[in-house]
Amino acid sequence: MNRFSYSRASAVSQALDQHRAHAGAAFIAGGTNLVDLLREEVTHPALLVDINRLPLRQIEATGAGGLKIGALATNSAVAYDDMVVRRYPLLAKAILAGASAQIRNAATVGGNLLQRTRCHYFYDAGTPCNKREPGTGCPALEGVSRIHAILGASDQCIAVHPSDMCVALAALDATVHLAGKDGTRTLAFADFHRLPGDTPNRDSNLRDDELITAIELPKQGFATHHAYVKVRDRASYAFALVSAAVGVELDGDTIVNAHCALGGVAHKPWRDPAAEASLRGQRLDAASVRDFSAMLLRGAQGRRDNAFKIELSARVIARAFELATQPSFEESTP
Known part of the structure; x- marks a missing residue:
C-alpha cells in the first residue's frame, strides 16, 4: 500500500x-x-x-413529498428506515440484496454510488487495464468475460457497475446533490454514471472538486407494485450477474407507468425510457413484458463467456414484473 x-x-x-x-x-x-x-x-x-x-446522515421527508438521504447515511440505516421501508421498499430490498450485514453497517450511500467495478483485470495491478491506466488495453475483450457487460460497452472497456442500490435508485428516478468550489448542483441519477466510450477511467460525471452530499427520491416510490430480483453465482455476498429493479403503477390490469433498471449488464444501471413508454396503456401480461424486454435488450452483445446474460436478463425482467404485480400479472402462451 x-x-x-x-x-x-x-x-x-x-x-x-x-x-x-x-x-x-x-x-x-x-x-x-x-x-x-x-x-x-x-x-x-x-x-x-x-x-x-460531516452532517450528512439525515433521512428526511422533503416539501415536495419525496425523501432526502444524506450521503453519509449507512446502507443499513437506509434499508431499515421506516420511511424507506414504507414508501420506497424497492430501495430497501435492493440494499439488503447486496453485501454482508457488516459491510452494510459501514458502507455509505455516497460511497455506494462511487464504488468501482469488480472486474478481475481491473483489480490485478499486474495486467493492463484501460479503466485503471488509459491506453494500456482491455484483456477482458478476449479473456474471461463471464461477469462483464452486454450493453453499452465499448472497445475500450466491458466492465460493469457492481452496485445493487444504484439499480433501485435508477428505477426510482433519484437525484444526486453535489457540492463543489462553485457551489451546489444536482444531477439526475440517469446522468450521474457514464458509459465507458473512450474514457473508461471515468465512472461518473462527478467533477474532481465535488462531493456527493445527498440523494433525493421523488414522491412516487412504487410502494404497492415493485420487485428487486438478483441472480448471482452464490446466495450470499456475491455481485449480480443480472439484476432488475421494477416499479409499476396499475389501473386494474392496465399499466399506467412502469420503470425497470437492470444491473450487472452495463457500465451503469441500464434503463430505456422509450421501452418503458411502450408499456403505458398496455395490458399487463407475459406478452407485453416480453415485448418490453426485447426492446430494452436490443443491441445487447454477448461474448464467449457472457452471452448467456442476454437470455438471463429477459428471464429476470419477466420474473421481476411477475413478483411486482401479482396477482395482476397474467401468463400467456407465446
Whole structure:
C-alpha cells in the first residue's frame, strides 16, 4: 500500500478545501471499497480526507413529498428506515440484496454510488487495464468475460457497475446533490454514471472538486407494485450477474407507468425510457413484458463467456414484473 497523508473535516466547505489543496486527494467515509483499492495498489491517493464528521446522515421527508438521504447515511440505516421501508421498499430490498450485514453497517450511500467495478483485470495491478491506466488495453475483450457487460460497452472497456442500490435508485428516478468550489448542483441519477466510450477511467460525471452530499427520491416510490430480483453465482455476498429493479403503477390490469433498471449488464444501471413508454396503456401480461424486454435488450452483445446474460436478463425482467404485480400479472402462451 502506498504512503499517504490523512486529514479530517467537520464541514463540507472544509472537506472541499482540504481536497482541493492536495493533488491526488480522495475522500474516505466507510472505506469498504476504497481500502480494497488501496491494498491492491489500484489507486494511490496522496491524501485521504475523512468526511465521517460531516452532517450528512439525515433521512428526511422533503416539501415536495419525496425523501432526502444524506450521503453519509449507512446502507443499513437506509434499508431499515421506516420511511424507506414504507414508501420506497424497492430501495430497501435492493440494499439488503447486496453485501454482508457488516459491510452494510459501514458502507455509505455516497460511497455506494462511487464504488468501482469488480472486474478481475481491473483489480490485478499486474495486467493492463484501460479503466485503471488509459491506453494500456482491455484483456477482458478476449479473456474471461463471464461477469462483464452486454450493453453499452465499448472497445475500450466491458466492465460493469457492481452496485445493487444504484439499480433501485435508477428505477426510482433519484437525484444526486453535489457540492463543489462553485457551489451546489444536482444531477439526475440517469446522468450521474457514464458509459465507458473512450474514457473508461471515468465512472461518473462527478467533477474532481465535488462531493456527493445527498440523494433525493421523488414522491412516487412504487410502494404497492415493485420487485428487486438478483441472480448471482452464490446466495450470499456475491455481485449480480443480472439484476432488475421494477416499479409499476396499475389501473386494474392496465399499466399506467412502469420503470425497470437492470444491473450487472452495463457500465451503469441500464434503463430505456422509450421501452418503458411502450408499456403505458398496455395490458399487463407475459406478452407485453416480453415485448418490453426485447426492446430494452436490443443491441445487447454477448461474448464467449457472457452471452448467456442476454437470455438471463429477459428471464429476470419477466420474473421481476411477475413478483411486482401479482396477482395482476397474467401468463400467456407465446
